[in-house]
Amino acid sequence: MSRKSEVIFLRKDPSAEALEAWIIGLRREFHRYPELSFEEYETQKKILKTLDELGIEARKIADTGVIASICGTGPGPCIALRTDTDGLEVQEALEQRNRDYISRNDGIMHACGHDGHMAMLFGAARLFLENRDFPGEVRLIFQPAEEIPPGGSERVIAEGGLEGVDAVLGMHIFTNHESGSVGFRPGPFMASTNRFEVTLVGKGGHISKPANCIDPVRMATDFISSLYPALDERLEQDRYVLGVGRIQGGAQFNRTPDTVGILGSYRTFDSCTTDTIDRTIKECLDRVTERYAKEGEEFSGLPNYELDVLHGYPVLVNDPAFTEAAHSELKESFPELTIYPDMEKTFAAEDFASYLQKVPGIFISLGTLNPEKGIMEINHSCRFDIDEEILLQGTKVFHTLALDFLKNPKKYLGAA
Numbered sequence: 001m002s003r004k005s006e007v008i009f010l011r012k013d014p015s016a017e018a019l020e021a022w023i024i025g026l027r028r029e030f031h032r033y034p035e036l037s038f039e040e041y042e043t044q045k046k047i048l049k050t051l052d053e054l055g056i057e058a059r060k061i062a063d064t065g066v067i068a069s070i071c072g073t074g075p076g077p078c079i080a081l082r083t084d085t086d087g088l089e090v091q092e093a094l095e096q097r098n099r100d101y102i103s104r105n106d107g108i109m110h111a112c113g114h115d116g117h118m119a120m121l122f123g124a125a126r127l128f129l130e131n132r133d134f135p136g137e138v139r140l141i142f143q144p145a146e147e148i149p150p151g152g153s154e155r156v157i158a159e160g161g162l163e164g165v166d167a168v169l170g171m172h173i174f175t176n177h178e179s180g181s182v183g184f185r186p187g188p189f190m191a192s193t194n195r196f197e198v199t200l201v202g203k204g205g206h207i208s209k210p211a212n213c214i215d216p217v218r219m220a221t222d223f224i225s226s227l228y229p230a231l232d233e234r235l236e237q238d239r240y241v242l243g244v245g246r247i248q249g250g251a252q253f254n255r256t257p258d259t260v261g262i263l264g265s266y267r268t269f270d271s272c273t274t275d276t277i278d279r280t281i282k283e284c285l286d287r288v289t290e291r292y293a294k295e296g297e298e299f300s301g302l303p304n305y306e307l308d309v310l311h312g313y314p315v316l317v318n319d320p321a322f323t324e325a326a327h328s329e330l331k332e333s334f335p336e337l338t339i340y341p342d343m344e345k346t347f348a349a350e351d352f353a354s355y356l357q358k359v360p361g362i363f364i365s366l367g368t369l370n371p372e373k374g375i376m377e378i379n380h381s382c383r384f385d386i387d388e389e390i391l392l393q394g395t396k397v398f399h400t401l402a403l404d405f406l407k408n409p410k411k412y413l414g415a416a
Contacts, residue, residue, distance in 0.1 A: 019123060020392040026050070027119035027391060028101035034087025034110045037145035037152070040064040043085050043118075047142050050122060054129060056140075062155035066142040070128045076135025077166040077409045079402050080359075081124060082153075082352065083117040084146035093382045097374065111384045113173030113368070116391055118142065120171065123395030124402065136406045139165055149193060149312030151351025157358060167322065167405055167412060168361035170352045171394055175378050177367035179387040182330065182397060183340035184364050186323040190316035191241075191267035192274060193349035196281055198223070199306040202292070203299060204258035214292055214303045216260040220247060223288045224262070230280050239273050241347050242266035267347045269315055278309060316353035319360035321414030326362050329404045330397065337393075348379075360413060362401075366394045 035043050047066045051058045058068035065085065092102055092109040103109045121140060128138050141161055145152035156162070177183055200223070202216035224244055231242065242264065249260030268274045289303045327341045343365060352363050368375060370387040377383040405412050 016392060019126060019395070022126075023119045023123040023391045023395060024388045026122055027115050027386070027388065030115035030118050031098075031101045031110045032104050034103055034105055034108045034115070036089060036108060037086040037148045038064055040085045040144050044142075044144075047085070047118070051125075051140075054122075054125060056125065056129070058140075061141075061159050061161055062144055062152050064144040065152060065156060066140075067156070067161055068125075068140045070125060070132070070138045070140070072132050072134040072136055072138075072406065074135045076137070076406055078137040078139055078164050079405050080139040080141050080162065080165045080168045080355070080361075081121055081398055081402055082141040082143055082168060082170045082355065083121040084114045084152070085118060085142050085144050086114060086147050086152075088112060088147060088380060090380065090382050095374075095383065095385075098385055109382065109384075111381060112147070112379045113384075113386060114146070116173050116386045116388075116394070117171065120391055120394040120398055123392065124398035127395070127399040128403075134403055134406050137164075138402055138406070146351050149195070149310060149351070151313055151354065153351040153354040157354060162355065162358050165359050166409065168352075168355045168359050169364075169398065169401055169405075170350075170355070170361070171364045171366050171398065172350065173368050173379075173386055173390070173394070174365050175367070175369045175376060175384070176346075177340065177343075177365065177369060178338070179368050179370040179375070179390050180393055181338035181340065181367040182364050183343035183367070184318060184323060184326070184362055185341070185343050185345065186318050186320040188269045188315050188345060189318050189343070189363060190345070190350050190353065191269055191347045192315045192353075193265065193267055193312040194274060194277075195263070195265045195310040195312060197308045197310075198262040198281075198285065200260045200262070200285075200288075200303065201305060202256070202258060202260075202303045204256050207254045207256050210256070212298075213256040214294060214299065215256050216249060216303065217257065219288050219292050219303060220249070220260045220262055222291070223284055226287070227281065227284045230284055231277065234276055234280060235273060239270075240266055240268045240277060242277065267349060269345060271315075274311065281309075282307060313349045313351045314353045314357060316350050316363055317356055318362045319356065322360045322412045323362050325404075325408075325412040326364075326401050329401060333400050333404075334396075364397065366390055366397070
């Protein structure tokens with residue numbers, strides 16, 4: 001992906017400047033008071049209050065989420081615009097730039113751009129309210145708990161959040177491309193996320209008597225060292241990532257522990273790769289337990305293991321027809337906008353994928369990388385921040401694509 005030395009933002013007019021100031025103010029207010037997944041109660045109150053001030057009726061969904069609608073002047077399709085609302089368990093670092101809006105909630109931070117996502121969705125809502133000359137309905141989804149699998153999207157769907165929806169649009173702020181640019185790709189765009197937890201059960205005892213023990217620490221070492229080459233033999237390395245994030249076991253230096261726990265995760269772009277990894281993990285565990293088996297009544301049933309695999313977010317797949325139509329509309333409406341229509345797939349994961357399994361739509365990456373402003377830290381960093389000039393831009397992208405879909409749904413849905 002190329003990098004441009006000069007960032008070009010969408011042209012602003014006096015009314016846009018007022019809207020931009022309002023959006024930035026909202027973003028900063030959300031940023032000051034982040035809340036963890038399914039604990040977004042104060043965030044929910046702020047969302048409901050703001051919607052009420054705008055004259056938009058709303059209701060709660062998925063416990064700490066909010067859903068609302070803006071209807072046009074006549075019948076037509078329905079498009080959902082979705083934002084996430086939760087923060088992360090991160091202690092925000094104080095910098096000169098964020099001094100006025102640094103998190104007031106100790107140990108919690110909007111370190112992934114969700115504060116900006118909410119502000120942009122409110123901006124788009126205001127644009128639709130200013131001119132209701134459109135058919136159909138715009139559904140606003142303020143979704144909780146994007147950060148923890150299985151994610152708040154499943155709750156929103158289960159509680160009817162997508163009923164009557166014909167298409168869905170989402171956007172995420174990332175620092176992997178320059179401020180003001182947008183990126184996407186048709187088909188698989190973001191990976192599935194999967195977690196595995198293993199408990200290896202051996203036989204504990206004094207470390208001076210290894211013949212009387214089955215050492216789960218050595219079993220864990222052998223399992224991990226055999227897993228990576230086994231996967232490399234079966235899969236190309238660009239099809240997955242896998243890592244172990246925690247190994248836990250034992251309490252003192254001179255005792256072989258009874259158990260060792262291993263916690264890890266892996267990400268893929270298709271279910272076939274996921275199945276291969278699932279199978280390989282189990283086969284490696286079977287071989288390790290067979291290798292460490294010992295004869296004797298005291299070793300009966302040992303060693304063994306427990307394996308728990310959580311398949312979290314599915315692969316995020318942008319609808320090809322919708323993506324092509326969105327690309328065409330953005331080029332026509334914003335000729336100065338930098339667009340990456342075939343952005344590389346990313347091993348990042350998003351529970352927006354669940355919506356795209358139900359209805360066609362697109363998930364767009366909005367760049368915020370700006371070295372001149374010192375905005376370079378990746379998402380989830382304690383120094384992550386947003387180039388706030390992109391917020392009006394994202395708002396206009398939301399509004400433009402949603403409005404064009406409502407007026408021309410056939411070109412987005414692949415119909416002639």
